[in-house]
Amino acid sequence: MPEAMGFFTDTTLCIGCKACEVACKNWNQLPATNGGVTEMSGDSYDNTRKLDGTHWRHVKFIEQFDGPYNGRWLMMSDVCKHCVQAGCLEVCPTGAIIRTQFDTVVIQADVCNGCRACIAACPFGVIDMNPAAGTAQKCTLCYDRMEVGLEPACAKACPTDSIQFGPITELRERANRRLVQLKAQGEKRARLYGDDPNGPLGGLNSFYLLVDEPEVYGLPKDPKLPSRNLKQSGTFATASGAVLGLLALVGLRKRRMDEMN
């Protein structure tokens, strides 16, 4: 059994070149949007805007400016988190979403029927439909490349090693060393997100080094599995059904009594 593999993304090293986005689209042969004509976002230097079925990598530009000179850029190459406890895999009604031997989460395009339950279940808004395929799609962590011992296209293309690929245990050690280094340099806000195997979703196989609150990067503070609501919601629905059934029976009995009188 191979080791669990994944990404460690050090956002402090990202320069926003989007080479990872291009490499991902290129290797996975993802179609262009809008017939290849660039659509400007209009309010950001980032024109990709979000992860979806044809953008499995997205470099987020967090442009925090107060006037033309006072501000900062944060950049983060976002991708599927390959959660150890994956909400998408949990709800998928066709069995299209599987966990691979590398502990990554992959959607099998020939099994998915496009019901879109996984899109609503993902706590990170990662998955979306690929309109060309009619199925839900997302990063596979380049499963085809990993099977032959190659690193994923995005990590290969990253010119600053902001995206690092490898065994999760090794990546965690590397991330912790980098965290200590940054704090020693005075970056007190530095923190790891998704590295804790005892944390939310059992840890993320694609985890991050951030220098602000997760919400600033568009990441939920405490991502959860969708099934957390199943028991309570089912109980309340059953109780309301019981009340309505009882009311109907009482009404029928009353009708019978009225007729007898």
Next chain:
Amino acid sequence: MSDTFFTASPHWRWLIILYFFVGGIAGGAYFVAALLQWFGRPEDRPVIRTGYGLAFWGAIISGTLLTLDLGRPLRFWHMLFQSENFPSLMFKSWSPISFGAWAILLFGACAALSWWEERRERAPSLVAKLIAGLGGLFGFFVAGYTGVLLSVTNRPIWADSPWLGALFLASGASTGAAALMLFGRRRGASETSIRWLESFDAQALMVELVILIVFIASLWPIRQVWFSFWGFLLLVGVVLAGILWPLRLHFRPSGGAGFRNPALMVLLGGFLLRVVVLFASNSVALRHVASGGG
């Protein structure tokens, strides 16, 4: 801010709204018809027959709508059988969309058998009554599981409250009874049957109203989602026109058509409830982090 605001919309729109609406009516109508078959009187038979008919056609329409909404409709059977290991069954007891697919299938089978048996116009056998009992439970299940399905996601509103299943089930009961009032009259339903249906519909509406209030209260931490067109539609279309107005008409009948017909208004309210619940959540776009949005 709720963590659900960082998620993406599944683009469930009109086909799913129609499915939720039709499935609720079908489930509610079958449940009422089954109760009348078990505990009703001979003069209730036109209502029973109408209920099974509504359930049968509702199940057919529901399955069709669900299939058409898929990105790859011809793969609808992947929800029932393992496509790579046919004929092994595909079933996840922890995934509402998975067990829901089976529930619709079994509900449809019960509805077909009950409708066929009822159309033979003979005294119902014990087997027919047992099928009706089982189908009645499936009916309420189909009416309510759609709300549970929405709660078992990570989307705003849906996953922020555990009350959607109960709300949809109560709405299924009220719209099912309303549909029986509407169609039952045309199929020779007796006055006593209609009066009982009106009484049950009023009770279901009151239960629905209480659950709706609890549902809204449970969403207090994300109350900003209601300061929108969808909040307005919830108040005017669902609460006022779809619950309070027909309740008034039930207690003080004015005997009219259109908006003076309580059954029609209940059906309108049930439809708008699903429109509001789906679109209010869909309108919360994936949070963009740009331009200092943070």
